[in-house]
């Protein structure tokens with residue numbers, strides 16, 4: 613199928629009361645793992661690229677890989693820019709063929725975040741491209757940008773209401789206790805806050821840093837209005853653990869495919885599992 617917009621996929625998720633998995637990619641094997649998982653689970657899927665992925669693989673490679681993946685399967689695929697930094701970069705992604713973009717103005721004060729985000733909505737909407745905004749700061753490390761405990765703060769529900777009304781975003785990333793990267797200890801989500809944000813905004817919410825969050829917590833977040841769940845670290849872990857195992861098992865191996873092939877399968881199985889937890893399996 614050709615790529616579709618995030619809005620289209622989220623509208624159906626809203627009707628069905630489930631969340632779509634948004635998986636980060638940065639090479640061919642991961643893109644294939646995500647696409648194969650989506651096809652096998654009959655799940656709509658978001659394949660997303662962060663700043664680090666674009667730097668590593670190159671914008672055009674990512675677009676070509678994801679297009680090829682989407683065209684080889686029968687379920688809807690969204691190509692999404694993860695944590696877009698500014699208007700220029702978002703424009704580049706739009707021209708290259710992304711069907712959804714995130715503009716992350718969460719490091720700015722509210723007024724400025726609203727202004728930056730609204731600008732992006734104004735250019736993206738006429739092109740049929742969806743926009744995800746972020747309010748509140750999510751802890752952890754994303755592509756070397758570190759947000760520690762003191763800088764991080766949870767999304768304020770009243771501010772979220774204003775942010776959504778004034779920007780017109782299609783989806784909102786919220787800070788409710790998840791973190792990017794690997795957790796030290798078990799994450800605790802602020803479900804009351806999540807519920808309140810949803811009541812006041814009535815739009816699809818996005819959970820970042822969802823790797824390592826217990827399945828039950830994810831399911832509860834989905835029941836409260838989370839419609840897109842971002843996963844990066846858990847795929848990396850599955851992929852690399854298999855790479856290590858295979859390298860240990862056959863130290864004489866000279867064919868990268870014999871190492872990366874099984875790693876791709878391991879990543880695919882990790883993704884399939886997540887799709888079942890999010891409720892998007894069987895929905896496409």
Ligand SMILES: [Zn+2]
Nearest residue numbers: 754792820821
């Ligand atoms: Zn994120």
